[in-house]
Amino acid sequence: MQVLLVIGRTFLMYGLVLVVMRTMGKRELGQLSPFDLVVAVMIAELAAIPLEQVDAPLLPGMIAILTLAGLEILLARTSLAGIAARRIISGRPSLIIARGKLVEEEMRRLNYNLDDLLAQLRRKGHFGPAEVEWAVLECSGDLSIIPVGNQRPVVTGDLGVATGDERLPRAIILDGELDREALTAAGLTREQLLDQVKRKGAKDIRGVLFAGTDRQGELYVQLKARRRH
Template sequence: MLVIFTRALILYFLVVIVMRIMGKQQIGELQPYELVVAVMIADLGAVPMQNTGIPLLAGIIPILTLLISQLALSYISMKSIRGRELICGTPTILIEKGRLLEAQMRKERYNINDLLEALRNQGYYNIADVEYAILETNGTLSVIPKVEKRPVTPQDLNLNPPYEGLPLPVVIDGTVDFKTLKAANKDFAWLKGQLKAFGISDVSEVLLASIDSSGNLFVQAKEVIK
């Protein structure tokens, strides 16, 4: 039993590390070759985990081989345009200037229902509102609406709104992130004073506290468990 537990633990951490090295893409954002590698790595890790008669190295070596192969393909796709086209393919235009390109849809085996569903998922319910629809190499659909159907922006109204940066979470689940607090040019004394203004006497009572680009503090206290 201890042997099985140890083997499972080793393979689990190996697969986690390998997947971490491969990158942070979500499953829907993986290129086809990346998805194949991810599935194969998971399968290779499961076989020696279940069967103790198979040497542990029989699972570790193929996993590391696939990792090296994936990193090599990723490097080629980053450095070579031709290599990227061969490995990942190229985007395909399905709608051009408001017209469906039937030949391209047949080539990609992408039917009308799939296209309409993908457009609805992007918030476009009328195909007449779409100027371009592009099928990306990872299978997602990018949509460029017609000019008159695009959302109004401050630039369209000749407005110049103030800069709005990324809010910085300084307290998460009762724990102060002093590094983030310092990046916001604030200190712990300032934080305690601000929390008191919200009626919070101790940082451990805070679920989330974040500072926006204007220096304003958002605070939400933890729920009291009855």
């Protein structure tokens, strides 16, 4: 009888956790923010308690799991409100290598040591900062890099093609909200940006889903889809 009870509880908790995790959104483990990871671990622990302790009531654990899921969904919705909310909840990407030079101040601020950096560079196929033009530490802890010209895949290094002076791509408008720091770093003025936005057919920045510069400094703009009434 106890075996059947354990099996029944297992099916119930598995179904609940599956629904909760699907509701919270699709993200890989490596893309989770620290808060997301804590919530996932807590849900796993809460789901395990009724399975380990058959005499423990199910309802308190289920309520706790649903509460955590609700909190996670609420914060995810809040992060959609704008850049400021996302910065508070998830943090912001940090520039670790700029034009082949380590940004020591940022590394100290993040408590990010050289061993961690070198390990992540090796996983990307590079064995030192000298092989990297730009490196950004993402909010998830992953490292995004742009190698120096002669270290990029096959074509440029092997054929001796000059890559020229390339810039760090910038995300300037996200979901209708302007990132002023990125705008300044990209070397653009608000008037220049608005001119490009209007050429694409939007009245103002609020009509832009995404706008950013590429490695050549060219501006890319995508407008929001028009909603059907």
